[in-house]
Amino acid sequence: MTTNTEIMTKPAAHTWWWYALLLLATIGILSVYHEVLDVYEVSILMFTAISMGFVGNHWPGFRGHAIAVAMLSLIALQLYGTNLEAAETNGLLKYMLASQSAIMWMSVFFIAATFTYFGGLIFRSDYTEKVGSVFTWIATTFGMTGLMVRWRETHMMGADIGYIPVSNLYEVFILFAVVTALLYLFYERRYQVRSLGGFVLLVISAAVIFQLWYAFERNAHEIQPLVPALQSYWMKIHVPANFIGYGAFAMAAMIGIAYLLVSWRSEKNPDSGLVKAMPPLTMMDDLMYKSIALGFAFFTVATILGALWAAEAWGGYWSWDPKETWALIVWLNYAAWLHMRMTKGWNGKPMAWWAIVGLFVTLFAFLGVNMFLSGLHSYGSL
């Protein structure tokens, strides 16, 4: 634990190359695209680079992930050239790097990782759990690469069609899987526990399976141009911020499930295998709090960004549109959760239950509103 924290707290002199690399990448992107980027997009780019610098500075895995995504995406872009048909003719694209293929690999590895983590937990095998982590990293890398390549593909569909692929339900499901996995991997390393992996991966796998169904059944993966209301740089920050929130809430709920399971077992039999294999209850409780706090912070930002965007697209920062209102409901719910925990000192089982309920509230805000309620939000009706 100590060595671990050292990396977390010490300014890491040995990562100067990471900042240099990001600087180079930023300059590269700016020099290639400076004609099409407006001032907001340039700011978003810089902000992204700085955040990546900060996150990667403390987290070698993230550095590797980012570099792998960049390399794979560049290779895909190179293979594509300007010809969208290459996705059918070029073997590497067809079987690996075209967004559809990359996303398919992501799905495969996420589901494999879920089984592997649980396998490791059941057979108490550190090695198997490590393989689970590796699978998760691979899946995340494929997912992120898929999104990046898809971004390029939207631009190849035709002039003016291109958009950032976080604009419809299909795309945000991939984003959700990737973000949740990254959040999990971060805490996995930080707390040095892998036994929660299966639980968190369970919600990711559910998302992946839904996303597969949605693609096969509804052809949701087809690229459609954006309606005017979604053509905004706000989308580039509002949606990712939102999904950090959703991802963190989902993770908290899954840890809540693990918590309840372990506390139920340990009441019956404190020496049972599960109780020994899982992290201590206090640690899970702490993790649950951490991820709700993280989710709450980002969800606050996302909701406010949404209000700013709404002010521009609809003429009012707050319209009590169902999606907005459900964002508020989610936010109020977790605000109450945090108050209970911070000031009333509640913890343990009730908070775990509440975190699980919170996931359902979040799920309704994310999916239910689009499915059952009508409103101004124009993406992703099922």
Add this chain to the structure above:
Amino acid sequence: MSEVTPKDHSHNSYSRRLFLFLGSMELAITLLLTLAIASVIGTVLQQNQPYADYVIKFGPFWFEVFEQLGLYDVYSSIWFIAILALLVISTSVCVIRHFPAMAKEMWQLRTNVQKKSLKAMHHSAQWQSNATMPSVANDLQHEFKKLGFRSRQTVKQDDAVLISAMRGGMNRLGYLFTHIAIVVICVGGLFDSNMPLKFAEWRGEIKIETRDLSIREIPAESRLAVGSQGFRGSVSIPEGKAAEVVFLPVRDGYLLQALPFRIEVKDFRIEHYPNGQPKSFESDLVIHDDQLAEPFESTIAVNHPLIYRGHSIYQSSFSDGGSSLSIDAWPLDSRAGTEPVSIQTKVFENRQMLWGEETMQLEMTSFRPFNINPDPTEEDERNLRDFGPNFTFKLRTETGEAREYENYMFPVERDGREYFLSGVRNSPAESFAYLYLPVDEDGSLQQFLNYSALLRDEELVSDIANSMMKEALAMLPERDEALEASLQQTLETLITMFVRGGFDEVRDFIDNNLPDAERDNLAPAYLGMLREMLARIYFSMDGITPQTVTNDQLLFLQDSVDTIGTLSRYGSPVFLQLTDFEHVQSTGLQIAKAPGKNVVYFGCALLIIGVFLLFYLPQRRLWAWVEEGAEHTEIILAGSTNRNAREFDTFFNEQQTVLATKTGNSNLEPGS
């Protein structure tokens, strides 16, 4: 102070208790959850719909109940506002109550702790040093500084000093920021809400207008003058026209808000993607304002509003602005005569049509210059085709019933032949059923019209029936006049019935008038006779003979017959063919003035900063008690935090080692 009267005292404690209750955590959590649950209602029940829809949905009784509860506009209902107000009050009280303690927490270094309590702390360690007390104390203070801690030395006894250190006092500022932000946002939002309007309505100063009036007719009590109040409304301005008012929707009616300037719309444009999906909506506006030396132009688009004098002007919708339409009305039955009539009309115009005895109201409802739809003649739904301009209208009978029609300007091709397409439906809930009118070689309806006119020409029908009857009965050995008359009669009736009611009526006739026993044998004979008559009438037209008839002509006959056979269900005595148009669009602008917007944004900024300070800037305190011992200098290190105890564990363990090696040399005794 000792003479406080009991009365005073009880009064004091009463308000004190109220104060405590309002600022209590229990109330806060209850309010947060109540607000969340109350918010659900407005998302489940669609808000601000026409009241008639609610009546249909809930019935008169529940409609009334829900209206009283304010459920059609939950978020401005009294009880919802009351919950919000209570939350604001509660949060304010909470801030006021905690402010002094928070401010202290934020700055004070806690210099009055005792040695005993340091030893008892959860994070505590002890070691000894050979250096002198002042030098150890200075070294420690120096190390604290390096860790980013603010610190101070206080002399405790002759032989002891306490170094109190703290880092992350801003965490407490986070608490203040988040909670003040809630108050600020709600107050800012109140400026921009329709509360002032509700208040004015309640005092009887204004009256919601629910009738559909032209701007000039709207009474003064439903008009709002230019003022400082916030509002959000919309107005639709046709190209080439201007407006200086906006409509504010309120419950089931509206109010008219005057603007301090005039907005003229020069042009409205929609651009499309290749698949017909809209790509952009833009309006070219000219703002006329007495305060300006000259008007200025600005182009707005979705996501790119114009902000002028505190008013934000957004592109929010579009509609037809009264396009001029030139229309030929082709008669389809005898009511409408025999010649096409030309009409000049406009979208949204209503006019009376007199057809024989009957008047109908023709209501033009919309016009679209093009329609990119899936091509029904192709397998793949993604194959799109531009079907050209179309317009929709309603025909309303004297009893008020209306059918809705949708006519395309250009013929549509199907199986190599061309048709004019006209959809009809009885209510908006249905989908259109299409009538296919066959187009002749000249691309016109003339041929079809001529043919259907011939069917209504009694003399001609009678002649043809006569010759057909004669041919049919020629093989009889003897003339039978009764039979001849009856057959002639039947043939004529078949045509009359067909023209009047299509195949439906002929079938009804067969079902109702033929004896059951013979029906199966006779029905095909009757239909055969009808077909033969229809063909013979066709062959009576100029240049069409049975000998020279082409396949195209036969198909045309087939199509015409099919169409006439379904006309009875079409319900309009004419087909309206669009011959020319001038497209005028109207841009839908949403205009908002939100004086509280910057207050709300300020609150949002506070909230974001506050939340991150709260969660990610833990407040950490360290104390070092340095005491001159008999042989060595004794050091006690203690620490506490209000966040992330787990990380603090590691931090403390690390630091005690570091500090002990730097200042001491022996007897490290870590705390629990």
